[in-house]
Amino acid sequence: MDKGVFITFEGGEGSGKTTQINRLAESLTHKGYKVITTREPGGTPEAEKIRDFLVQREGGDWSPMAECLLLFAAREMHYNRIIKPALDEGKIVICDRFTDSTRAYQGYGHDLDLNKIEQLKLISLGDVEADITYILDIDCKEGLARSGRRLSATQINNEAQREDRFENLDTSFHERLRQGFLDIAKNAPQRCHVIDASQPLDDVEQDIFEIMLTKLGG
Ligand SMILES: Nc1ncnc2c1ncn2[C@@H]1O[C@H](COP(=O)(O)OP(=O)(O)OP(=O)(O)O)[C@@H](O)[C@H]1O
Ligand SMILES: [Mg+2]
Numbered sequence: 023m024d025k026g027v028f029i030t031f032e033g034g035e036g037s038g039k040t041t042q043i044n045r046l047a048e049s050l051t052h053k054g055y056k057v058i059t060t061r062e063p064g065g066t067p068e069a070e071k072i073r074d075f076l077v078q079r080e081g082g083d084w085s086p087m088a089e090c091l092l093l094f095a096a097r098e099m100h101y102n103r104i105i106k107p108a109l110d111e112g113k114i115v116i117c118d119r120f121t122d123s124t125r126a127y128q129g130y131g132h133d134l135d136l137n138k139i140e141q142l143k144l145i146s147l148g149d150v151e152a153d154i155t156y157i158l159d160i161d162c163k164e165g166l167a168r169s170g171r172r173l174s175a176t177q178i179n180n181e182a183q184r185e186d187r188f189e190n191l192d193t194s195f196h197e198r199l200r201q202g203f204l205d206i207a208k209n210a211p212q213r214c215h216v217i218d219a220s221q222p223l224d225d226v227e228q229d230i231f232e233i234m235l236t237k238l239g240g
Contacts, residue, residue, distance in 0.1 A: 026109035027237065030120040032206075033158030034199050035188060036169030037219045038226060042158065043116050045227045046234065050114055055238075058108050061118035062097060065104050069096035077185045086132035090139060093124050098146040120152060122206050122214075127188065130202025131195050151213060154237055156230055157203045158219035162196035165219075 029046075031039040040061075047057045063073040072092050075081040084092070097120070108115050121143055128134040207214035217229050 026111065026113045026115060027154070028105065028109055028152045029114065029116045029234075030122065030152040030155045031116070031118055031158065032120070032122045032126070032155055032203055033219060034160065034162055034165045034196055034203070036165035036167070037158035037160045038168075038223070039118050039158055041223065042156070042226060042230055043118055045223075046230055047116055049227075049231060050234070056111070056113040057116065058104075058113055059116045059118070060100070060104055062100060062120055062123065063093055064096065065100035065117075066096075069100045072096040074183075077187050079184045079186055079190070081187055086128045086134040087138070089132070090124060090128045090134055090142060093128070094142050094146040097121065097124075101147060101150060117152070120155075121147070121150075122155060122157075122203065125206055126199050126202035130205070131191070131199045151210075153213070154233065155207075155210070155214045156233075157207050157214055157216045158226070159200065159204065159216050160219040162193060162200055166196065 031043055033039055043059055047059050050057045062069075063076055064070045072095060076084070076089060076092060105115050105117065124143075125136065125139055129136045129139050204216065207216045215233050217226060219226055221229075
């Protein structure tokens with residue numbers, strides 16, 4: 023492969039992104055591809071610091087625009103320092119959330135003007151988008167229940183550092199988010215694939231892998 027493939031996973035809390043990313047990375051590695059996995063916000067030491075502000079319970083009371091600016095600051099470094107160099111080496115990069123999450127959370131969820139988000143995206147990243155985006159779609163309550171079970175299982179002793187700032191927002195926020203992701207998919211049908219994430223893990227994995235194989239040409 024001359025140039026790598028940039029894959030992003032999107033969707034609400036507990037939809038199974040991290041689980042499926044690990045499975046896809048393993049299958050592709052097994053097939054002989056060079057794969058890296060990374061996540062947003064984060065991916066570089068600087069961007070991981072920004073992540074703490076944004077996702078931890080006591081990370082701060084940011085306005086949607088400030089959140090958006092922090093996200094693109096983190097994303098610009100993550101893309102240019104980690105993702106692009108890996109793609110240039112022909113690797114498959116699988117990223118847990120990317121620009122669509124900003125569109126969905128700050129735009130649809132927090133009502134930030136979608137045009138302003140696109141302007142900031144153009145300034146910081148130009149026309150960069152993933153080659154394939156999987157949107158894992160699930161009923162919000164089901165996703166949040168999964169996510170709650172996982173958070174309580176990770177035993178983070180320091181309450182202030184729990185990564186549940188967004189999980190703790192009300193149900194209508196999560197409904198808007200879900201609708202936002204579906205709208206994004208409708209507007210970019212070549213790139214985005216909506217996956218029914220309420221299915222058993224193995225079925226979700228299979229749907230994802232089939233699309234991937236088509237993209238890689240078998
Ligand atoms: N299809 C599925 N069926 C049942 N349980 C699942 C399924 N997918 C994921 N889970 C479980 O739900 C929990 C959340 O999954 P995961 O962490 O992969 O979601 P996520 O989308 O990465 O969440 P977050 O947005 O909070 O990071 C995990 O405990 C995982 O094992
Ligand atoms: Mg996750």
